[in-house]
Amino acid sequence: MDTDLWGLALLVLAGFLAGGVYAMWGVNRVLALALAGCVALAAASGVLRLGYL
Structure with a gap:
């Protein structure tokens, strides 16, 4: 899966x-x-995976 899809899934x-x-x-x-x-944890992981922080 792409990095953006992992972030969205999280x-x-x-x-x-x-x-x-x-x-x-x-x-x-x-x-x-x-x-x-x-x-x-899931929300923080998703936001960090999407690169918003």
Whole structure:
């Protein structure tokens, strides 16, 4: 895959994970916070892969 496609895929993954955080927040906050950490890592990786920073 091209570098831009990897960055886009990571940002899309971060979006799906953010939806999971939103859904899990009322059920289990500890798991939602762990998932939020995964969102931050995926979003940061996607932005860095695209070269915005």
